Amino acid sequence: MSKPRPHLFRTRDAHNHSPVTYIELFFDLVFVFAITQLSHRLLAHLTPLGALETLVLLLAVWWVWIYTSWVTNWLDPERAHVRLMLIILMTSGLALSAAIPEAFEANGLLFALSYVFMQLFRTLYMVWASAGVNDGRRRNFIRIAFWFLLSLPLWIAGALSEPTMRLLFWVAALAVEYAGPYTLFPTPGYGRSKPSDWDISGAHMAERCALFMIIALGEAVLLTGATFADLQRTTPTWIAFIASFIGIATMWWIYFDIGAKRGSQLIAESENVGLLARTAYTYLHIPIVAGVVVTAVADEKMLAHPVGHSDLSFIIVAIGGPMLFLFGNQMFKWVTSGARIPPFSHFLGLFALAVVGVGGWLGHWQPLTVGVSATAVLLFTAIWEWFSLHGGWQRWAPWMGPLFNRFGRTS
Known part of the structure; x- marks a missing residue:
């Protein structure tokens, strides 16, 4: 007989409060590095084009971090399984951060692959963790995965293109992704999310x-x-x-x-x-x-x-x-x-x-x-x-x- 799926979600108190955990703070250390890299890149490319490129990279970094914050709002980071998932994300996040200075030069593919991996790995992990536990949440993350899959070809095509086309492809990829939450992730066969589905701890x-x-x-x-x-x-x-x-x-x-x-x-x-x-x-x-x-x-x-x-x-x-x-x-x-x-x-x-x-x-x-x-x-x-x-x-x-x-x- 197969083992039952582990329950990986938080148990909240009467006030629906979920405290921030040490592993979440540890995860954030990667983004200290990422923000430093963004500042240095903008300083080295202080032109209209350089500013636009840095903005694209900042939007990508923020999107990785905020989605992970939504996920750890539900998941219990005290579970070893969840901690390992976050550590895997951190490893890819370090690669993504290291690629920032030359993301529009030699490190475009490293940046794109790191970004796409982080977004899809975390999202599919939530689909797996929610199965049999919270079907509404599982459907929501299937929708999110669909929207990340829509943008994936744009990230890869941009990474394989010359810098000007790379910028256009990556702007298009971010436009797709940023439209997802705004439109409640309409997905063929699954419809849209409902606001009531996003039952997070606001605090x-x-x-x-x-x-x-x-x-x-x-x-x-x-x-x-x-x-x-x-x-x-x-x-x-x-x-x-x-x-x-x-x-x-x-x-x-x-x-x-x-x-x-x-x-x-x-x-x-x-x-x-x-x-x-x-x-x-x-x-x-x-x-x-x-x-x-x-x-x-x-x-x-x-x-x-x-x-x-x-x-x-x-x-x-x-x-x-x-x-x-x-x-x-x-x-x-x-x-x-x-x-x-x-x-x-x-x-x-x-x-x-x-x-x-x-x-x-x-x-x-x-x-x-x-x-x-x-x-x-x-x-x-x-x-x-x-x-x-x-x-x-x-x-x-x-x-x-x-x-x-x-x-x-x-x-």
């Missing part, structure tokens, strides 16, 4: 994405520290170093002080947890993470060359990184707050960053001036939001009453 998903933000911010700290360590200590480099770290710390504050806490609470209590996780965490965290990566590149360039003329590429990353970060946070907080309009503080920050960008280009500002100004805008945004949501304006600036009454509660 676990919120915590996993918050931890990925720590990875991205940690990479920014490492890049700043490593760059500063190799520089001669001058007044401009000290100012650039301090401004860079204040900017990173302010990004942490903007995301974690309000957004992460409120999002975690809302998704834990939501009746449509699957749809909220898809929108707020699967999609809207992409510009937040991208913003941190781009800002880290701008900080490295500012540290290396704080004085002199700011070229257009530097201004774009120095302003574009914080803008991506603020826009992503604004949309995330809007979706998870129930407010009628997105946070007003973030509108102010985005407008001020645009002014700094135009001023820096037309006024021929030095990189240090542009970078410090961008950090000042982030700091202003964080302070405005904190005072708005913690009653500071009414306490310290009652003359702001009319503006607070209109916009304050949406920060």
Whole structure:
């Protein structure tokens, strides 16, 4: 007689909570390496084409990580069987990360094969693990496997093509994959998923994405520290170093002080947890993470060359990184707050960053001036939001009453 299939899924508590486990944190170490590789690649290819290529690679890296986070929301990582599956994924993830710098040169096939293997292996593992345990979940992952199979020829064709065609093929592959969750994975013979099928632990998903933000911010700290360590200590480099770290710390504050806490609470209590996780965490965290990566590149360039003329590429990353970060946070907080309009503080920050960008280009500002100004805008945004949501304006600036009454509660 054959052995019964092992039950590999979590047993949740009365609050539907699934704690993040040590193996999940260990798995994330691969993505510390991946984020570092993406930053270095963007720094080495700071052109419109290089930025687009790096964006494609970032979207692929994020897609591998977020799908794995969905899977470990259900699977019990304390089971040896699941741990081995994650370790196999980590091995392929290291290969994928190592291929990033030359993914559009010599390592295209290594990147594509590593990516496709990770996505299909994990998905088919879920199909196998769900059989006889949760038939609805098994059907969902059959649908997901179908969508990954749709994109597979595009990944391989791109890897075997020259760089320009590779970019087109891989953009098409990601377009297919990113359309899957949005359309609820319509599949011949299986139809679409239902939102009720995605019965995840919202608190676990919120915590996993918050931890990925720590990875991205940690990479920014490492890049700043490593760059500063190799520089001669001058007044401009000290100012650039301090401004860079204040900017990173302010990004942490903007995301974690309000957004992460409120999002975690809302998704834990939501009746449509699957749809909220898809929108707020699967999609809207992409510009937040991208913003941190781009800002880290701008900080490295500012540290290396704080004085002199700011070229257009530097201004774009120095302003574009914080803008991506603020826009992503604004949309995330809007979706998870129930407010009628997105946070007003973030509108102010985005407008001020645009002014700094135009001023820096037309006024021929030095990189240090542009970078410090961008950090000042982030700091202003964080302070405005904190005072708005913690009653500071009414306490310290009652003359702001009319503006607070209109916009304050949406920060």
